[in-house]
Structure formats: structure tokens, C-alpha cells
Amino acid sequence: MALTVVSGSGHTWQLTERIGSGSEGVVYAVDDARPLVAKLVPDPLDPAAYRRRIARLVRQRREPRAVRLLSGTPTRVAWPLAGVRAGGPGGGGVDGYVMTDMRHAHQPFTHLLTPQSRQALLPHATWATALAAALSLAQLLADLHAEGYVVGDLKPDNLWVDAHGRVGIADVDSWQFTDGNEVFPGRMGSPGHTAPERIGAPAGTAPDRASDEFVLAVLVHELLMCGLHPFAGHPASGDYLSYDDNVLHGRCRLLDRAAVVLPRSAPPLDLLPRRLATLFRAAFGGVRPAASTWVEALAAEADPARLRTCRRNPLHVHTAERPWCPWCDLAERGADGYPAPDPRPRSSGGATPGAKDTKDVTGMKGNTAWQR
Known part of the structure; x- marks a missing residue:
């Protein structure tokens, strides 16, 4: 049976199929001419505080800082458009919000992280696409930080990417931000994508820019090292x-x-340009580079003059610092990071050669976008 949600102004939407769920909310498709989805949060820790958080984000959408983040095409942020309640505006309902459906212009970020999903769903993606995605992600985070937002729960499941490597983000309701004198703290974190100072910290420990910057480096590494x-x-x-x-x-x-x-199937360290390897070492063992520093370095490495294309496989793109193709080396070990598109029809249960080794290294669990 379809769910109905209503906004504070009385506008109603019909929700159709359930798209995904996570620890806090459930996401549904919305029956609307525009590409929209709705997230419902059945049991927030403080329902009144959650409704206030959503109301402030909806209002901020019209403020210059959010307008700057939402400008351009495709949409980079699934910003709350309206707070809603399932079951009507008066008591007993479930709170949530309506937002842009990122599936309209993007795919789940995880599709770019494994050879199997790239081959099937992003067949023209190369290491240059991964560089573009890393640059887009770093620029997005730099822009968010510049406008006073901290993501806190930065992870693949909250991210989206298109065939050109342009990255978008969802789950804005978990961000940390201020509105006037009021602070709306972030509290979420995810295994494998949490800065060390927040691992095991007391519940409610607030994130900051530095914790975002640690996870940014993790995600850039995963993009450039074939999901590793x-x-x-x-x-x-x-x-x-x-x-x-x-x-x-x-x-x-x-x-x-x-x-x-x-x-042996792990991508070699010298796949990374020296400039980026230096930034990774700083991020994981010293002073963490700001997102803007990553933007500068990734933009330089994404310059076509810094890239080489393998003569044997046009999907094998690598840094000009590497004298021969690292992807061909990995292919000889049965773990080609960028295999040529498979001309055979896809089967429901077939495995890609080398898939087991890659999965063991990356630890990816598949498509869990829209989940949290």
C-alpha cells in the first residue's frame, strides 16, 4: 500500500517503492513529475530536535551558502526540499524530508570502485575517470567546508558519481552545521571511514574538518587504487x-x-604519482592536507599531459611517471583493474576472472547507496 506524506504547508506526496534503508532511515521513491525521493526516520533520538534540524536545512536552501553549493548541473547535493510527516501533520507520524533523487543523473559511488561493477555499469571508465571523481569529491568537500558544513559521516554509501566522474552527496540531515547561534552536531560514523580520533569515542562526539579530511584521503585512495x-x-x-x-x-x-x-592482486604503490603519495602519507601519519590541497594536487595529476594510455588496452590509463602499464601487470596476475567491456551477455550469477582476489583486498560489499 502506498504511503502518503504531508509537508508543514499541507502539500502531499505519494511514496511508491522502497529504495533502501539504513541504521536511521528508509528511502522511498516519490510519485512526482520531478526526480524526488523521500527519507523517513522512524525513531530519531530526539524527534523534536530532528524536526528542527530539517526545518533549518530547508530554510538554509534559500541562503547564499546553500545556493552556491546547489548551483550547476548535475545537482551535487541531495538537499532537503521540505520536511514531511507520514500519517499527517498532527501526532503519531513518522518524520522525514523530500529531496532530489540522485539516481536521476548519477550512479552509486561504489560502482566506480570495483572492476566488476565498472565493466558492467561504467564500461568506459578509466583511471582518468577515477582521478576526475577524486578531484570532484575533494572540490565538493572543500566547498562544503568553506560554507561551514562538516559531513561527519563521509562514506561511499552516501556518495554518487556519474560517467564523467562528477560526484554528488546525500544524507545531508546527518551533517554538522550552525544556524544563528545554534549548533546542530553531527554524530554518525561508519566502520572503515572514520578518523582515528573518532573510533571508539563516546557517543555524540562531534566531527570536525580534520576528521572529514582523513576520510577524504581514504576515499581518494580507494578511487585511485582500484577500491583498495x-x-x-x-x-x-x-x-x-x-x-x-x-x-x-x-x-x-x-x-x-x-x-x-x-x-599479489593488490595494485602496486608506484601506481600513485609521487605528489599524491606524499599527500597520503601526510594524511595518514602527519598533518592532514585540507580538501583544497587535494584539489590542487589532483587537478595537476588529471592534466592530460600527465597521463598515458596503454597501447594494448585503451582503458588502461596511468600516470606519466610510470614507465609501463601497471594494469597490464595486474591483468597477468588475473586481477585486471580496468578490463575491456565484456561482449558476452551478463548472467545473473557469473563471476569476473580475478573477482575473488579483488573483493578480498577491497572489502567492498556491493551497492548500498541510499543506506545509512
Whole structure:
């Protein structure tokens, strides 16, 4: 049975199929001429505070700082358009909001992180596309920080990407921001995409720009290293517990090659341009570069003069610093990061050669966009 939601002004929308769900909310498609979805949050910790948060975000959409973020095409931010309640405006309902449907112009960000999904869903994507996505993400975060917003729960599941590498973001209701003298704190965090100072911190510990900048570096690494998390790998001594455990103990191949053991299918370190490798080491072991610093460095590396295309496979694009194609090397090990499009019809259960090794390294769980 279709759900009906109503805004404070009395406008109603019909919700159709359920798209996804997460720890806090459920996302539904909206029956509307515009590309819209609705997120409902059945059990917020403080319902009144949540309604106030959404109302302030809806109002800020008309303010210059949000207008700047929402300018351009395609839309970069799934901003709340109206607060809604399922069950009517008076008591007993479920609160939420209506926002732009990012599926209209984007795909889930996770589609760019694994060879299997790229081959099937982004067949023309190359390492240059990954660079473009990294640059777009860094620019988006730099713009958000410049306007006073902190994402807090920056992770692949909240991100979107198109075939050109342009990145968008959803779940604005979890951000940290101010409105007048009131602070609306962020509190969410996700395993594998949380800065070390927030791992295991007391509930409600607020994020800041530095915590966003740590996770930005993680995401840029995942984009450029074929989905490989920078803290992936089995500890050289002891048992593997989680990415977060490796983060807390500084087990990162970029910081110490002997700290972790990775399979031969892992992309080599020299796939990264030296300038970016230096930024990663700073982000994970020193002073974290600001998002704007990443923008400058990624823009320089995305210059066509800094890129080379393999003669054997046009999808094998790599930095000009690399004297030969790293993707061909990986293909010989059965783990081609950018395989040519498969001309065969897709089957429901077939596996891509090398898929097992890649999944073991990256730890990706597949498409969970619109979930939180």
C-alpha cells in the first residue's frame, strides 16, 4: 500500500517503492513529475530536535551558502526540499524530508570502485575517470567546508558519481552545521571511514574538518587504487580484526611496507604519482592536507599531459611517471583493474576472472547507496 506524506504547508506526496534503508532511515521513491525521493526516520533520538534540524536545512536552501553549493548541473547535493510527516501533520507520524533523487543523473559511488561493477555499469571508465571523481569529491568537500558544513559521516554509501566522474552527496540531515547561534552536531560514523580520533569515542562526539579530511584521503585512495582501502591487509604480526583496528595501530602500506601483508592482486604503490603519495602519507601519519590541497594536487595529476594510455588496452590509463602499464601487470596476475567491456551477455550469477582476489583486498560489499 502506498504511503502518503504531508509537508508543514499541507502539500502531499505519494511514496511508491522502497529504495533502501539504513541504521536511521528508509528511502522511498516519490510519485512526482520531478526526480524526488523521500527519507523517513522512524525513531530519531530526539524527534523534536530532528524536526528542527530539517526545518533549518530547508530554510538554509534559500541562503547564499546553500545556493552556491546547489548551483550547476548535475545537482551535487541531495538537499532537503521540505520536511514531511507520514500519517499527517498532527501526532503519531513518522518524520522525514523530500529531496532530489540522485539516481536521476548519477550512479552509486561504489560502482566506480570495483572492476566488476565498472565493466558492467561504467564500461568506459578509466583511471582518468577515477582521478576526475577524486578531484570532484575533494572540490565538493572543500566547498562544503568553506560554507561551514562538516559531513561527519563521509562514506561511499552516501556518495554518487556519474560517467564523467562528477560526484554528488546525500544524507545531508546527518551533517554538522550552525544556524544563528545554534549548533546542530553531527554524530554518525561508519566502520572503515572514520578518523582515528573518532573510533571508539563516546557517543555524540562531534566531527570536525580534520576528521572529514582523513576520510577524504581514504576515499581518494580507494578511487585511485582500484577500491583498495589504504588500511587494508593482514597485520604482519597478530590477527586481522578490521580496517578500524588497522587505522588505530597505523597499519598502512604507505607508512610502513612491512606493516601489512597484501595479496599479489593488490595494485602496486608506484601506481600513485609521487605528489599524491606524499599527500597520503601526510594524511595518514602527519598533518592532514585540507580538501583544497587535494584539489590542487589532483587537478595537476588529471592534466592530460600527465597521463598515458596503454597501447594494448585503451582503458588502461596511468600516470606519466610510470614507465609501463601497471594494469597490464595486474591483468597477468588475473586481477585486471580496468578490463575491456565484456561482449558476452551478463548472467545473473557469473563471476569476473580475478573477482575473488579483488573483493578480498577491497572489502567492498556491493551497492548500498541510499543506506545509512
